[in-house]
Amino acid sequence: MRAYAPRVKTGKTFMGSQVAKIVESKNSKFPEGTYIVGEYGWKTHTISNGKGTVSGLPSAWIIPDIGNLPHSLALGVLGMPGNTAYFGLLELCQPKAGETVIVTGAAGAVGSHVGQIAKIKGCRTVGVAGSDEKGKWLVDELGFDHFINYKKDDLRSKIKEFAPYDCYFDNVGGEISSMIMAYMSLYGRISVCGAISGYNDTTVPKATIVQYPLLFNQLRMEGFVVQRWVDRWFEGVEQNKKWINEGKLKYKETVTHGFENMYAAFADMLRGGNTGKAIVKV
Ligand SMILES: NC(=O)C1=CN([C@@H]2O[C@H](COP(=O)(O)OP(=O)(O)OC[C@H]3O[C@@H](n4cnc5c(N)ncnc54)[C@H](OP(=O)(O)O)[C@@H]3O)[C@@H](O)[C@H]2O)C=CC1
Numbered sequence: 001m002r003a004y005a006p007r008v009k010t011g012k013t014f015m016g017s018q019v020a021k022i023v024e025s026k027n028s029k030f031p032e033g034t035y036i037v038g039e040y041g042w043k044t045h046t047i048s049n050g051k052g053t054v055s056g057l058p059s060a061w062i063i064p065d066i067g068n069l070p071h072s073l074a075l076g077v078l079g080m081p082g083n084t085a086y087f088g089l090l091e092l093c094q095p096k097a098g099e100t101v102i103v104t105g106a107a108g109a110v111g112s113h114v115g116q117i118a119k120i121k122g123c124r125t126v127g128v129a130g131s132d133e134k135g136k137w138l139v140d141e142l143g144f145d146h147f148i149n150y151k152k153d154d155l156r157s158k159i160k161e162f163a164p165y166d167c168y169f170d171n172v173g174g175e176i177s178s179m180i181m182a183y184m185s186l187y188g189r190i191s192v193c194g195a196i197s198g199y200n201d202t203t204v205p206k207a208t209i210v211q212y213p214l215l216f217n218q219l220r221m222e223g224f225v226v227q228r229w230v231d232r233w234f235e236g237v238e239q240n241k242k243w244i245n246e247g248k249l250k251y252k253e254t255v256t257h258g259f260e261n262m263y264a265a266f267a268d269m270l271r272g273g274n275t276g277k278a279i280v281k282v
């Protein structure tokens with residue numbers, strides 16, 4: 001959301017996905033009482049023609065049968081972030097059993113999911129995040145093999161300690177990513193998902209030369225937006241649901257209550273206040 005924010009003109013509704021209940025309908029495809037996910041932005045109520053999105057994600061979609069799981073998961077592990085982890089890791093990094101996968105933003109919605117898929121695929125998994133409490137959750141509850149606290153640890157020596165990396169799932173960009181790229185295996189794969197370390201920058205940073213490791217280790221680095229797999233959307237949702245029901249995929253939500261607290265929740269997420277998916281319950 002933050003990556004697209006500069007495109008939102010002052011005075012326009014800010015972008016965002018929501019789970020909503022249809023309270024009135026003239027469209028038989030969206031009957032009253034149905035729970036949907038829509039890209040309607042920061043609003044309490046929406047009048048929709050069932051088409052059109054803010055960011056090109058799927059048009060409003062009806063949440064499939066998820067049993068007793070909460071509907072809010074359709075904004076996280078069973079929605080866009082879940083599909084970002086599923087397709088972004090499996091399609092671009094193609095992790096194989098026995099390989100080492102490192103992920104930044106590891107305690108966030110996407111990163112915590114990426115690390116667990118890597119474990120499901122039989123990989124050794126290293127997570128980078130900003131607090132020891134987050135690290136404890138990653139290792140003790142989600143099964144990550146190692147954790148690096150990028151705010152506290154000697155970053156380069158820790159990155160080196162767990163190297164080499166066959167796959168890097170990059171949520172943050174910047175210097176952390178440049179360092180990781182220097183410790184990758186021959187033919188390593190990098191999935192560029194986000195660059196949150198730069199979302200609040202107001203000046204252009206000086207770039208580290210990452211071409212040396214890319215060249216000499218013959219790395220493949222590819223960016224993506226999850227919309228690429230819009231035609232396979234429900235494959236991701238169904239697989240993630242199956243993993244949850246099998247006890248292989250865990251999730252956490254950081255829930256803020258009240259529409260009036262939306263901005264505070266958003267700013268807190270950018271500061272690392274969330275673990276797992278940041279949700280606002282209106
Ligand atoms: N390509 C695509 O299609 C998609 C890309 N994304 C991107 O994926 C990334 C993760 O998204 P998501 O899981 O929803 O994010 P989260 O909502 O989980 O939050 C982001 C986390 O990033 C960490 N962070 C913040 N600033 C920095 C920094 N300067 N350096 C390192 N880490 C930082 C914080 O945790 P900490 O305590 O560890 O600092 C924060 O909790 C984002 O970059 C997002 O833009 C998301 C969805 C789709």
Ligand SMILES: C/C=C/C(C)=O
Pocket residue numbers: 001002003193194225226227
């Ligand atoms: C679909 C979301 C994209 C980013 C970069 O957050």
